[in-house]
Amino acid sequence: MKHIVAALLAASATISPAFAQTTAAPVAVPVAEDFKPSSLNQPGQQYPQVNSQGYARFRIVAPDAKAVKVSLGLGGRGGTVLNKAIDGTWVGTSEGPLDEGFHYYHLTVDGGMFNDPGALNFYGSTRWESGIEIPAHDADFYALKDVPHGRVEQILFPSPSTGTQRRAFVYTPPGYGKTPHTRYPVLYLQHGWGEDETAWANQGHANLIMDNLIAEGKSLPFIIVMTYGMTNDVKPGSPGGLASFDIRPFQTMLLNELIPYVDRTYQTVADARHRAMAGLSMGGFETKLIAPKHLDTFGSIGLLSGGTFGVDDVNATPGFKDKVKLVFVSFGSRELEGGRARAPDGGPRPDPRANAAALKAAGVNSVFYVSPGTAHEFLTWRRSLHEMAPLLFRG
Amino acid sequence: MKHIVAALLAASATISPAFAQTTAAPVAVPVAEDFKPSSLNQPGQQYPQVNSQGYARFRIVAPDAKAVKVSLGLGGRGGTVLNKAIDGTWVGTSEGPLDEGFHYYHLTVDGGMFNDPGALNFYGSTRWESGIEIPAHDADFYALKDVPHGRVEQILFPSPSTGTQRRAFVYTPPGYGKTPHTRYPVLYLQHGWGEDETAWANQGHANLIMDNLIAEGKSLPFIIVMTYGMTNDVKPGSPGGLASFDIRPFQTMLLNELIPYVDRTYQTVADARHRAMAGLSMGGFETKLIAPKHLDTFGSIGLLSGGTFGVDDVNATPGFKDKVKLVFVSFGSRELEGGRARAPDGGPRPDPRANAAALKAAGVNSVFYVSPGTAHEFLTWRRSLHEMAPLLFRG
Known part of the structure; x- marks a missing residue:
């Protein structure tokens, strides 16, 4: 991820420092x-x-x-x-x-x-x-340990809207499938610009983070689905940039094809309360574009270095306070250095910490997390998943 | 795969031509x-x-x-x-x-x-x-098509004998897991020297080959397990070479750890009749070392550019004729050019075609396949899997 991605991300908090400073x-x-x-x-x-x-x-x-x-x-x-x-x-x-x-x-x-x-x-x-x-001082939380391990499953699902058989990876927790009537919540978890559906397992160790959390009894066991967000046709920094990004093809594939396929072929609880969407960087941008408009599909929302929710966002979204069980927003501390930066349109960017506090005051289950000493990079997102997972599907 | 691998493989038929001639x-x-x-x-x-x-x-x-x-x-x-x-x-x-x-x-x-x-x-x-x-003229058999697709699942299983959590990939056929009481046969499928557990899915398209065969009704649906054969510590061409290869660590992990784990966590039929072992090149060498000595574990055997079975082998193995349901041996046509070559000890190598015919005459279900116009390379092995799969678990 180049720092330009974060800098251009309209919903992002501030100019992030250079990659791997x-x-x-x-x-x-x-x-x-x-x-x-x-x-x-x-x-x-x-x-x-x-x-x-x-x-x-x-x-x-x-x-x-x-x-x-x-x-x-x-x-x-x-x-x-x-x-x-x-x-x-x-x-x-x-x-x-x-940086670690x-x-x-x-x-x-x-x-x-x-x-x-x-x-x-x-x-x-x-x-x-x-x-x-x-090696990070807290690397233990994503280490490969002698605990029961879930699987990372490559699925190929039909996508009539794109005329392809598309790939996704599905994390299933330890013990999944052993009892036919046990059903699980699902987190749809998106990568950032320049990345693809391999990122969260390969770079993110999402599976090991979940295996360890579940072994320690800190997270409920749930399924994670990771697919390609169709983000790479948009070149940050090019004319138009993210402003010209069209969410609709990805949204159609996700809502009309992938989610029904997953609910058809996996042991899921197919309702909004047991379905979350989150993403890092541009995946957070996508999450914010899709999830609030589909609160009968997604009951929890996570933006990892990918923008914030303000009270205005909540007020503009009918049913938000009633339907949303969790809004999780996180950044790396280096992304927040230097205080408020200017948004691309010249106006001030929202302060994500203040936004999160205002949401909480307004009665939303809003959690804000800052990864210490990291920038717009994967340790921020590994830690963010580690913080977010225990909070999911509790309500 | 360098051609030297095949040339040194004691059980192999002949000196293979240069890679990608x-x-x-x-x-x-x-x-x-x-x-x-x-x-x-x-x-x-x-x-x-x-x-x-x-x-x-x-x-x-x-x-x-x-x-x-x-x-x-x-x-x-x-x-x-x-x-x-x-x-x-x-x-x-x-x-x-x-070569295609x-x-x-x-x-x-x-x-x-x-x-x-x-x-x-x-x-x-x-x-x-x-x-x-x-592009091969027959590339259709491993193409990504609009048919039901199985999954390729990464598992991490405990291996006390090596003190590690080891990785394997498991192909499950379309519909696997939909009905809790349906159980499947399992093929343990090994890569060659220099490769690892990713080879059969990535280079081999084993999952697509199976999806297509199953969609056409040509193969029974079965599970394929692919793990690392611990082959890369042996450097072909180095002093000792394959002659010094010790099969025991891999055999222990396979028989005592992986197979029990798979039978515990997947819907398998856990008997020899419904379990096969096959491998390409050095994976065939491993198969020949392990399977005939464990006919209560493996009932079918495949050697793909990885040696042959002769009547002497059968006679030296108690119970072979009764227990073994299929011996599948294949090569690329370029591997067989030039007739019999010399084995490393100076003696003549066995003629794999004559060996297969003698086995058949002796009452063994022996199938011999030659991939046209290919050498010691993956199109040979894709085609070999495509030929072998329909024959498995029929007896």
């Missing part, structure tokens, strides 16, 4: 030489590496190249420039520590964009990008 | 300028392209590079060398048509190995490689 240390601290391979490396690959302070070190084999650069490590200043080592490899370390969590990146090798052959790939920025993981 | 036309035929983007390109990417004759054309942006090469297109001669075009991109076309079907490849850019940013990635050769698809 580095924090210059106030005093010179030596870089700790305890680098270990990133947990997202391809099998057997030693690079990229991460140290205990969150620095990333890259090593690329391209003996005849003139210049190799990494799009990560110097927020806003174009990344980490690698230097040719004595053995002919290209090596470099980020200038400062990276997941970051997309790519290489520029002699002017061409390539992925790091050492790293696994993740779909973001409308391409499969390299990924690196800076 | 090109066929020099006997007379000069002009290259048809009807190139279209490969069906395995990343969204929106125009290159690589394929023409109606099976030529592949590559285009790479790397304006400051000295040399760019593709590991595909000139079987045995190191690939397709790209040349710098006037616009600064690197462009080249394979010297001849490629799926091929792995990568780029060499200034001495470094990278993937093609235009293509999707597939796990092979122990790394995520670029993939390209040459």
Whole structure:
């Protein structure tokens, strides 16, 4: 996700800082030489590496190249420039520590964009990008543990409106299907611009977050459905940008095709009280466009770095206070730095914290969460899911 | 899959030709300028392209590079060398048509190995490689069609013997789970060396092959389980090579952990008659090591470019004739060219066709299939699954 996405998102709170910003240390601290391979490396690959302070070190084999650069490590200043080592490899370390969590990146090798052959790939920025993981201090909540695990199921469902067989991933909780009469609530969970239906499981570890929450008894078991939000035809920053985004094709597919298919083929409770919609960034934008207009379909709403709800929104939506069980809004703390920013039309953006408080005062079950020390990036969204899931389907 | 894998596979029939061999036309035929983007390109990417004759054309942006090469297109001669075009991109076309079907490849850019940013990635050769698809004349059998689709489910199961939570993918046929008392047979289907548990669905389209066969009434609906065969610690060509491969860790995990987990959590018929094991290349080698010694677990056996069964094998296995319902052996026609080759120990390799015929004469339900015009590559294995599936679980 490039920061431009958040900056342009009309409903968003503020200009987000650069993707994977580095924090210059106030005093010179030596870089700790305890680098270990990133947990997202391809099998057997030693690079990229991460140290205990969150620095990333890259090593690329391209003996005849003139210049190799990494799009990560110097927020806003174009990344980490690698230097040719004595053995002919290209090596470099980020200038400062990276934010905890997941970051997309790519290489520029002699002017061409390539992925790091050492790293696994993740779909973001409308391409499969390299990924690196800076171990977070709270990484335990999305760790793969010896607990009962749910499944992530690829379904292919017919979509007459788009003339295709479309793909979605469905998380089913541990024990799903063991008893034929047990039925589950469903969360429809959308990715952001540039991403696709693989993001929440691959980058987000949504399945592991849920497995762990359920094992600890903190969340009710529920189904999560993740499909492609048709967002990538809209190029943020291009003429028109998000303002010209047409929600209707996605909305038609979601409401008329995917939800009926899921309710037909899974053991769901097919009512609004047991159905939620949430999304990150542009997925939140989509959620805000669709869910309030379909409160007989969705009873809970989550916007993760994807806008806010104000009292005006609630007043403009008939039945909102009665029908909506939960409004969950979250951001990374770095997205909120610098206070109120200007909206694209020149007016002030709403303060999401004040908005959430006003909603609560108006009698809506409104929850606001800020992920500490993170920006418009996946650790914000992993934590947001971890905070939101225990609140869902309780009312 | 590099051809060296097949060449070293002790049970294999013959030295396979080079991976993705090109066929020099006997007379000069002009290259048809009807190139279209490969069906395995990343969204929106125009290159690589394929023409109606099976030529592949590559285009790479790397304006400051000295040399760019593709590991595909000139079987045995190191690939397709790209040349710098006037616009600064690197462009080249394979010297001849490629075999129909799926091929792995990568780029060499200034001495470094990278993937093609235009293509999707597939796990092979122990790394995520670029993939390209040459449309096969019979591609319809693995096409995504408007038929009922099964699911491909990622499971994470506990494996005390390896101290991990391991991943497998489970294909469940259309309608699975709709009726709680319907139970299904299970095929355990293994990938080859260098690959992993993603191969059969991603490269193999095993789910689409089954969806189509079931829709046509040609195959019984059954479950397919695909997990990692722990094969990649063995480097073919290295000292010891496959001869030093220890089947026991995989066998323990498969028999003591995965199969009980699947029978506990899926609607299976948990007996040998309704359980099969098959594999491609090294997965066939594993199948031959495990299944005949566990005929109370597996009642059907498939070796796809992964060795043969001879009468000696049958005679050496108590109960084989009574217990085994099907022995399916297949190869690509190019793997069989040149007749008998020498085995690594210098002795003659068995002729798989003669072996299959002798088995049949000895009273075993032995089926032998040859994929026309393909080598040690995935179209051979897609076709082999398509031939094998209708025969399974009939007895």
